[in-house]
Amino acid sequence: MTRFTISGAIDTYAKWFAQRFSWTGQYLPLFHLLLAGLVVLSASRLGLVIWQWDRVSAAAIVVSTFVQGIRADLILLGYLLVIPLAFAPLSAVRRLEKWWHLGVAWWASFALIFIVFMELATPQFIMQFDVRPNRLFIEYLSYPAEVFATLWNGFRLATLLSLFGTVVLGLTFHRVFVVSSAYATRWPAKRLLLSWPLVVLLVAFQIRSTMAHRPANPAMFALSGDALVNSLIINSPWSVLDAVYSLRKEANSSEIYGKFPHDQVFAQVKAAPWLKSYQFLSSELPTLHRQTPARQRTRPLNLVIVLEESMGATFVESLGGVPVTPELEKLKQDGWWFENLYATGTRSVRGIEAVIAGYPPTPARSVVKLSLAQQNFYTLALGLGKQGYHTEFVYGGEAHFDNMRSFFTGNGFQKVVDRRDMRPRFEGSWGASDEDLFDKSLERLQHLHTEGKPFFSVIFTSSNHEPFEFPDGKITLHEPNKQTVNNAVKYADYALGKFIQAAKKQAYWNDTLFLIVADHDNRVYGDSLVPIKKFHIPGLILGADMKQQRITTIASQIDLGPTLLSLMGVTSEHPMIGRDLASDSSSPGRALLQFDNYFAWVDDGGAVILRPGQPALLGEYDAGNGNLRFGAAAPTSTQVDRAMAHVILPSLLYREQRYRLPP
Known part of the structure; x- marks a missing residue:
């Protein structure tokens, strides 16, 4: 009778696996890592879904949670396969084959140990933060004593079991990989070298996970309005690795312009003429204040924001x-036509944070893509949602692009509609045409009106984006060559006109405010230190009882949120520092611009430019020709302090998570 031992069982399984999948040749350990990883991650997800069944079932995406979960797991495992696969040709050399197999065994073991450890740590993290391990998991590693004390005192048994399980499974995995590799079938060198490029291509596609314009990212898997459910779809190792990548990019903060006393930041910002009269409600949330609307209404208006891709002043004759x-x-x-409105940046996500959240720019990436802003970060949707509004985002492309889906679903948008929800008659590289987008938007607006609830919808266009694809026969081309930016803008304008004309015929028109605004201009160029002219964008508020009016004062995208709330008749508490132009549209204003590492404060007195590691500059800006000239005069300390306060403020609010509403 054969004596049963654990090591014997492991060896038997390893031999069986090597024989069963002998057709994989030297790729056997990589294939083994792939299958083992899928089993571990899927089992973990199943357990988490069962544990959180009430929330998963309420989100109505049970099947998608597992199907898309496997897709996310394949992406992670693809990344883990890249390094050993890169050295696979070494196994074609008999002297090096043993060392390659040994290296892969160790690599695969550590990869699975990392996966197991992260998945075992997930339940405790969810109980604390209601989401899979993310940036906070990394940040807490900087405080090992506090973390260990917390785990030991609060989760002692779970911590010990997790560590024990990780060690045992790690040793088991290593034994399996070593034994199975020893029994792997050896392919002839020619066969291995010929197959290697194909395997590399296959793994590359596994990582990209889509034939769409952009590769998959964690935001693609934000399929519900519940952040926890969205996090269950992906896996904890990928979530943490993505957080590490994001942290690396967040180092470029506003402090690059020099030191500025933090206790002066809030005082400087609150000294703005349009903020002086407000009562600030919280020391913890320093910019939170109560705004009373300039227009009192029996029932506040609905709101529709049409964010036009790259439709800057460059394309507007007037x-x-x-x-x-x-x-x-x-x-x-x-309606209200803005003649001196300026974008805060040169990317769509910068325009989104300014228009939708009223958030000023920083040298770091837009908060749309930063980890600490993925939940409970103030947006108009979050504020209006608390007042009973239905909120949604409609986009003709892939909503996960630029992390939009994750940012929106985590911050108040109850529904996201994108290319997958449309049946476009024309589809370009960036998704459905603007006509198809607006047709879907009209359908959604009519549905929301029928439901009887107030609504807020953001519609983001994409036809005016390289390679400038749009349907034939819709416009008289501005230039003979169809696929140019001027022709694409003209088509986008045509689609916009059709949309507004159709909306005017609907019953909700008289109860709805429409904002049409560009996210930014098209390609920013020019030999100026800061090409201010290329930040100039059109803005128009119409609908309901709006009458023709020209807003001539300098204004910023961050002023639009407070102005819209005031015109809608919404009394609200919010942290936006922008100006309510409905209360005062004639006093001198200002614009805040971020261009690469330069920050500009632009007003009627000129432009103060902050530069990393160098003194600030004072320039004279001629809006007529777009020239920015610098003389011998330096900006005053008052001008520099004001600019410094406004560029440091958003960094502080973000890092300390103070740009939000009270619980």
Whole structure:
């Protein structure tokens, strides 16, 4: 009778696996890592879903949780396969084959140990933070004593079991990989070298996980409005690795402009003329204040924001641009037209944070992509949602691009509609055409109106984006070559005009405010230190009872949120520092611009430019020709302090998580 031992069972399994999958040749340990990883991650996800069944079932994406979960697992495992696969040709050399197998055995063992450890740590982290391990998991590693004390005192048994399980499984995995590799079938060198490029290509596609314009990222898997459920779809190792990557990019903060006393930041910002009269409600949330609307209404209006991709002043004739937006020129007769409105940056996510969240720019990446802003970060949707509004985001492309889906679903948007929810008649590289986008938007707005609840919808266009693809026969081309930026803008303007004309015929028109605004201009260029002219964008508020009015003062995208709430008749508490132009649209204003590592404060007195490691500059800006000239005069300390306070403020609010509403 054969004596049973654990090591014997492991060896028997390893031999069986090597024989069963002998067709994989020298790739056997890599294939073994792939299968073992899928089993561990899927089992963990199943256990977490059962544990959190009430929330998963309420999100109505049970099947997607597992199907998309496997997809996310394959992406992670693809990354773990890259390094050993890169050295696979070494196994074609008999003298090196043994060392390659040994190296892969160790690599695969450590990879699975990492996976097991992260998945075993997940339940405790969820109980603390209601989401899988993320950036906070990494940050807490900086405080080992406090973390260990917390785990030992609060989760002693779970911690011991997790550590024990990780060690035991790690040793088991290593034994399995070593034995199975010893029994792997050896391919001839020619066969291995010919197959290697194909395997590399296959793993590359496994990592990309899509034939779409952009590769998959964690935001793609944000399928519900519940952050926990979204986190269950992906896996903890990928979540943490993505957080590490994000942390590396967050190092470029506002402190690059020099030191500025933090206790002066809030005082400087609150000294703005449009904020002086407000009562600030919380020392913990320093910019939180109560805003009373300039227009009192029996029932506050609905709100629709149309964020136009790259439709800057460059393309608006009345703003000194090319005459390719005739529909917008007509529409400006129906509402408030901003003649001196400026974007805060040069990327869509920068425009999103400014328009949707009223958040000023920083030298770091937009908060749309930063980890600490993925939940409970103030947006108009979060504020209006607390007042009974239905909130949603409609986009013709892939909503996970630039992390938009994750940011929106975590911060108040109850529904995200994107390319997958449309049946476009024309589809370009960036998704459905603007006409298809607006058709879907009209359908959604009618549905929301029928439900009888107030609504807030953000519609983000994409046709005006390289390679400038749009349907034939819709417009008279501005230039003979169809796929140019001017033609694409003209098509986007055409689609916008159709949308507004159709919306005007609907019952909700008289109860709804529409904002049409660009996220930024198109490609920013120029020999100026800060090309201020390329930040100039059109803005138009129309609908409901809006009458024609020209807003001539300098304004920023961050002013739009407070102005819209005031015009809608919404009394609210929010942390936005922008100006309510409905209360005062004629006093001098300012714009805040972030261009690469330069920050500019622009007002009627000129432009103060903050530079990393160098003194600030004072320039004279000519809006007519776009020239920014610097003389011998330096900015005053008051001008520099004001600019410094406004660029440091958002960094402080983000890092300390103080740009939010009270519980």
